[in-house]
Amino acid sequence: MSVPKTLFDKVWDDHVVKDLGNDQYLIYIDRHLVHEVTSPQAFEAIRLNAREIRRPELILGVADHNVPTTDRSYGVASITDKISRLQVETLEKNLKKNNIRYIPLRNINQGIVHIIGPELGFTLPGTTIVCGDSHTSTHGAFGALAFGIGTSEVEHVLTTQTLVQKKPKNMRIQLNGKLKNYVTAKDAILHIISQIGTSAGTGHVIEFCGSTIENMSMEQRMTLCNMSIEAGAKAGLISPDTHTFNYLKEKKFSPKGNDWKLAMRDWQKLFSDNDAFYDKKYNFDIDNLSPFVTWGTSPEDGISLSEKVPDPSDFSDKDKQKAVKKSLDYMGLVPGIKMTNVNVQKVFIGSCTNGRIEDLRMAASIIRGKKVAKNVQALVVPGSGLVKAKAEEEGLKKLFLDAGFEWREPGCSMCLGMNPDQLAEGERCASTSNRNFEGRQGRGGRTHLVSPVTAAATALEGRFVDITEYL
Numbered sequence: 001m002s003v004p005k006t007l008f009d010k011v012w013d014d015h016v017v018k019d020l021g022n023d024q025y026l027i028y029i030d031r032h033l034v035h036e037v038t039s040p041q042a043f044e045a046i047r048l049n050a051r052e053i054r055r056p057e058l059i060l061g062v063a064d065h066n067v068p069t070t071d072r073s074y075g076v077a078s079i080t081d082k083i084s085r086l087q088v089e090t091l092e093k094n095l096k097k098n099n100i101r102y103i104p105l106r107n108i109n110q111g112i113v114h115i116i117g118p119e120l121g122f123t124l125p126g127t128t129i130v131c132g133d134s135h136t137s138t139h140g141a142f143g144a145l146a147f148g149i150g151t152s153e154v155e156h157v158l159t160t161q162t163l164v165q166k167k168p169k170n171m172r173i174q175l176n177g178k179l180k181n182y183v184t185a186k187d188a189i190l191h192i193i194s195q196i197g198t199s200a201g202t203g204h205v206i207e208f209c210g211s212t213i214e215n216m217s218m219e220q221r222m223t224l225c226n227m228s229i230e231a232g233a234k235a236g237l238i239s240p241d242t243h244t245f246n247y248l249k250e251k252k253f254s255p256k257g258n259d260w261k262l263a264m265r266d267w268q269k270l271f272s273d274n275d276a277f278y279d280k281k282y283n284f285d286i287d288n289l290s291p292f293v294t295w296g297t298s299p300e301d302g303i304s305l306s307e308k309v310p311d312p313s314d315f316s317d318k319d320k321q322k323a324v325k326k327s328l329d330y331m332g333l334v335p336g337i338k339m340t341n342v343n344v345q346k347v348f349i350g351s352c353t354n355g356r357i358e359d360l361r362m363a364a365s366i367i368r369g370k371k372v373a374k375n376v377q378a379l380v381v382p383g384s385g386l387v388k389a390k391a392e393e394e395g396l397k398k399l400f401l402d403a404g405f406e407w408r409e410p411g412c413s414m415c416l417g418m419n420p421d422q423l424a425e426g427e428r429c430a431s432t433s434n435r436n437f438e439g440r441q442g443r444g445g446r447t448h449l450v451s452p453v454t455a456a457a458t459a460l461e462g463r464f465v466d467i468t469e470y471l
Contacts, residue, residue: 004277005276006172006273006276006278007143007207007271008168008170008207009276011128011143015029015128023166025167026162027162027163028162029157031058031059031060031124031130031144032060033062033129033130033136034060034062034154035061035065035091035113035133036087036088036090038151039091040091042152042154042155043090043094043158045155046155046158051159052159053099053100053158054159054160054161056098056099059100059101059158060116060122062102062111062113064110064111064112064411065411065412065418066079066081066084066088066419067084067088067105067411069408069410069413069419070408071409075106081419084419088105108385108389109252109384109385110410111355111382111383111411112355113352114133115355116384117129117138118139118248119384119387120251121251122253123144123146125142125144125240126143126270127144130146130148131149132148132150132154134148134229135148135352137233137234137235138226138352140228140236140237142238142240142248143237143239143240143244143270145237168205168235169279170276170278170279171206171233171278172206172282173192173206173208173284174281174282176283176284176285177212177285177289178287180287181468182467183290183291184220184452185223186223186227186451187289189224189227189230189231190293190449192231192284193231194300194301194302194303195284196231197231197232198232198299198300200280201231201232202233204233204234205233205236206233207272207278210283213238216243217358218247219359220358221238222356223353224238225238226352230300231299239270240270290304290305291450291451292304292305292451293339293448293450293454294436294448294450295328295339296324296331297326297331297437299449301327305339305464305467306466306469308339309328309333309336309337310324310335312324312325330438339464340463340466342448343463345376345429346376346379346414346428347372347431347455347456348381348421348429348430349378349455349456350379350381350414350415350433351383351414351415351431351433351434352415355381355387355410356383357390360387360391360396360452361394362451363380363400363455363456364400366457366471367456371403372403372404373461373462379405379413379414379421380405381409381410381413381414382408382409383410385410387410405459414431415431415433415435416441417439417442417443423441423444427444428446428448429446430448430455430464431450431455432450433449434449436449
């Protein structure tokens with residue numbers, strides 16, 4: 001009788017090329033996503049060493065981190081920052097020279113790498129996917145083993161289509177219950193991280209399962225897997241099911257005809273066996289979960305919007321006390337203040353975490369007939385050209401513009417300070433992105449992580465809002 005396997009074990013074992021000993025393995029990589037930030041050095045090293053790209057047809061390139069989200073009528077020439085423009089130009093040259101598929105800046109398929117992969121069907125169940133970006137874990141929502149890699153590893157994959165890796169451990173996070181109206185997957189993952197911390201997943205791949213997951217859309221599952229990295233994990237995984245297959249069917253790069261039938265035969269085997277071993281297990285009942293917000297400078301610094309900012313003395317550990325005090329000083333918050341009494345100057349709806357069409361629909365659902373508060377700049381940045389087109393077709397663009405939001409072009413935007421969309425020092429932002437570290441959105445900027453619907457309500461009031469009490 002065969003040993004029961006987890007979903008991760010099945011995908012991993014299917015891709016092992018060679019056991020190198022000392023818990024090191026050479027694994028095959030099915031898909032490689034590249035963007036403008038982490039690839040230039042890899043391509044240059046390949047050029048200097050006269051090497052060749054092993055499987056260019058398995059690579060997809062797009063610029064997303066450094067690109068402006070304002071007018072891009074002139075393509076790359078629209079990028080005013082010289083370094084950013086050079087990075088995008090270099091990406092284009094490298095991909096063209098090596099006959100690698102590239103999505104240009106003005107192409108409707110352009111967008112954030114972790115959004116375009118799934119919506120084009122480049123992301124498929126049971127595959128291994130890498131990218132020089134930590135939030136590659138997003139693709140795990142489809143049952144793919146997807147993780148971020150460094151520049152030297154980018155080079156290795158480009159030239160060999162393989163990667164040397166230490167096998168991670170298994171972690172299971174089971175979610176049961178039904179999310180209340182306007183409580184989202186973003187609130188769920190912020191709650192989870194607040195409970196288990198940012199290091200619980202170190203050295204592990206997290207498999208999300210349970211009745212809550214079964215009832216989640218693919219967009220919500222992608223949000224969970226996206227932020228598995230903020231729990232310290234190597235990757236996040238969810239077993240593919242009918243939701244997955246319906247999402248992928250007829251996508252641009254998805255299998256067609258008989259190939260689809262053959263693929264489905266394999267994909268339906270991608271689940272964890274009964275009695276499969278997990279090194280760590282967590283269970284959460286989310287029936288009573290409320291909207292969440294981060295108060296500090298770590299994703300684990302999260303509380304319900306109905307709660308108050310903690311006091312350093314609330315924690316017994318001396319190092320934790322120091323960390324909390326440091327976070328509060330940076331964020332300009334005092335212990336005991338209710339988050340619903342905290343004002344904001346910026347609101348950002350977008351990113352690879354929450355820049356999909358469902359996210360925009362949820363945000364738009366509460367703004368009809370209302371206006372963004374004075375002294376608040378609110379940005380809506382679709383995650384891709386396809387998301388943008390769909391939102392415009394559905395009238396969402398008009399709703400946002402009528403309410404006073406800015407409607408932007410696709411890109412990473414204010415998720416990180418690598419393009420013109422940045423916070424000024426001391427500015428406070430309700431952000432649907434994934435990280436709230438010091439300076440993440442600009443030097444001295446103060447980032448609070450929230451869901452799209454919470455961000456939209458916050459923009460209307462100019463302060464954080466508990467959406468369950470707001471409507």
